[in-house]
Amino acid sequence: MRKISVLLATLGLVLAGALFPMSAQASTACDTAWHNATSGNFYAFDFMNCSGKLGSTTGNDSSWSDSSGGFQGSDGNKAHSLLHKGTSGMAVKVYSGVSYQGNWSCIKKSEFYVSQLYGDYLTGGSGSYQAWNSISSHKWVREADCGTHFLH
Incomplete structure (x- = not known):
């Protein structure tokens, strides 16, 4: 009976890893950054x-x-990853343009960080715009103001 329990537990872990793959290095680096x-x-x-x-x-x-x-300075259009350690419960809305213009998406407080913006898109606004190297402004907003437009 013990062998079957161990086998089922191992199988469950293997399936979880296949269903929810994650780069250990990325999560470790961003976890460390978030904690610091x-x-x-x-x-x-x-x-x-x-x-x-x-x-x-x-x-x-x-x-x-x-x-x-x-x-400041050359920070615009350079972000490759984001980290949210806000305490208010609000989301952060990031924009492709200055003065809160252009396409946008949000990062929820509960998401903590986006370790890689490559392949992610700013889907609020007109159409869809790549998030990688494209953020020029941000503001704190109620999560409800983001609709369904969240970074992953």
Whole structure:
């Protein structure tokens, strides 16, 4: 009986891994970044797996390429991964254009991070726009304001 229980448990783990594949390296790197992040902040990173911090902030930023806010200078259109450690329960809506214009999508507080934006899309607005290297502004919003437009 014990052998059958062990066999079934092992089979269950194998099936879970097949149904929900995850890069251990990516999740470990972003998990570490999330645990080390300052509570209340939203972060964007220049590289996948939450490395190469571009900036972070507790507030909104209407232009990631200007000289004010948590994202500045050449930060616009460079994000490859995102991290949400907000404490308000709100989502963060990211936009392809400055001044909260263009296509957009959100990251929920419960999602914690997006380890790789490649292959993800900003689906709010007109059509669909790749998220990789395309974020120019962000703001904190109620999750309901995102509809069904969430990054993965």
